[in-house]
Amino acid sequence: MAAFEVRGGKALRGEITPQGAKNEALQILCAVLLTPEPVTISNIPDIRDVNKLIELLRDLGVKVGKLATDTYVFQAEDVNLDYMDSPAFVAQAGALRGSVMILGPMLGRYGRCQLPKPGGDKIGRRPMDTHFLGLEKLGGKLTLEGTDFYRIKAEGKLQGTHMLLDEASVTGTANILMAAVLAEGTTTIYNAACEPYLQQLCRMLVRMGANIQGIGSNLLTIEGVESLGGTEHRMLPDMIEIGSFIGLAAMTGSEITIKDCQIPQLGLIPDTFRKLGIQLEFRGDDIHIPAQPHYEIATYLDGSILTVSDHTWPGFTPDLLSIVLVVACQAKGTVLIHQKMFESRLFFVDKLIDMGAQIILCDPHRATVIGLDQRTRLRGITMTSPDIRAGVALLIAALSAEGKSTIENVEQIDRGYQNIDQRLTALGADIRRL
Known part of the structure; x- marks a missing residue:
């Protein structure tokens, strides 16, 4: 120590x-899972939590190339879904609070995700109800194993819906948003978080081909699209x-x-x-x-x-x-x-x-x-x-x-x-x- x-x-x-902003990085990096095309991200901070998340993405099968000290290119062309069943994944994801941000992209693109209870700071209760309630409204079905392992799966395509979040959770909004951009139909998220980092995620997704209205407000309207493409993004x-x-x-x-x-x-x-x-x-x-x-x-x-x-x-x-x-x-x-x-x-x-x-x-x-x-x-x-x-x-x-x-x-x-x-x-x- x-x-x-x-x-x-x-x-x-x-x-x-x-x-670069740590709290933005944890969302932006997980958004690369939404597309098989290359995504280039710059101003990435060289810190433990971010580096561990990049390692997790790499071990999931995302191709990671380092272009400069703070710039990487990611390509989630061939994600290994079976890796989520491995003890190595459980250990990695359980030690990192930011791992929670893979839920929305994985459910939206692949129809399933699983995750141990994420780690992070011991600063008090940080319940994940908002994440899962929103993802369930889109069509995900949650299974809880014990008290610390979550599985969520969709039977068929996610479906857009209206939801009023019980709290304006930044990570909860981001997870629901990343699932909704690939759902069928219209999703409205009321009481959405509207932090600058969430706005950054919205703008990045729009450049990738998503249809999102209300950026910067607490009411987001998302028209689902079939697929997303690559982009370049610089963090705040x-x-x-x-x-x-x-x-x-x-x-x-x-x-x-x-x-x-x-x-x-x-x-x-x-x-x-x-x-x-x-x-x-x-x-x-x-x-x-x-x-x-x-x-x-x-x-x-x-x-x-x-x-x-x-x-x-x-x-x-x-x-x-x-x-x-x-x-x-x-x-x-x-x-x-x-x-x-x-x-x-x-x-x-x-x-x-x-x-x-x-x-x-x-x-x-x-x-x-x-x-x-x-x-x-x-x-x-x-x-x-x-x-x-x-x-x-x-x-x-x-x-x-x-x-x-x-x-x-x-x-x-x-x-x-x-x-x-x-x-x-x-x-x-x-x-x-x-």
Whole structure:
């Protein structure tokens, strides 16, 4: 198990370019299963979760060619359906949350798929009901073996239908969408997710020959087609990395420019960090964060304490609440962090409290942060990364802290952040991988 040894207290300086979007990659890569023709994808992040998904596709029989560091060509001309019955597939798919995204394409094109309960972050319950309820409405029949193995099969062609999703699940919407594009007739998906990454998937499918209306809204209308062709696709920059770098700059008093951010796709992220008192300058498509000795949390107009909470798009993404929480530790003022979607995501705050942060964990979903306003520095400790986002939040805390910190289990961070130690070292951070 790898670890980071971090010596904090250094101001960073320079430019950094965000990787391709992890959450988009997991959808886009699985969409190659919908066509026998070549699909070229660029700006793919070199991270553990994405690389494992590419390995899974290759072992399923997808031809994979690497054209450049971040560019691959995929051709699912001869998919080996029998591989899904192998112990190797069960081990691979069970270790990777992104494996859930093969359900829709495989059911749509081949009429069947099976999957062990996917792995991923231990951040609370992540039920898959929305996926399967939607796929069943299209004509799939689900069989559950035990509590952790799913089989879904269609007798004949999938049939378009109207459905109202019980939640605006991004991965659920994507799975249903990828099955519906090859179904007979019209499918309408109401309460669909509409995140930028889901919009990217829709546009890619349209270029492949799909007929999708309502892109960017919560009502998608899909006219099924007989087959899809190949295409080229470039992924968006990772908005979670962009938010992480904004928080890092503020917490460490650093001057950082984040390049090529696709700012119109960031939604509420810039304004949410501005509410924490962080200055942001848009320079074309770059975000410049000047060095700030202090930043002050805003209050509501009546003077009451600010609440930052997550919500489905266009609300604030839950993946950045861990970053907002750690950045608030050195702000002036108080903020309530309300993590609505996952009940275990705030449990890393005990490490921040051990470092000297003033945080009250109200319940599994809410934490109140009383900022130190840089009056005292956090202190370095030894800690363990529990999940991807909390791991980076702890890394930001360690980079701002006095003394040496050791962060264990950094494989969790590697799942979502590409060469993060090397990239931050280039800005002046003191990080050593053990």
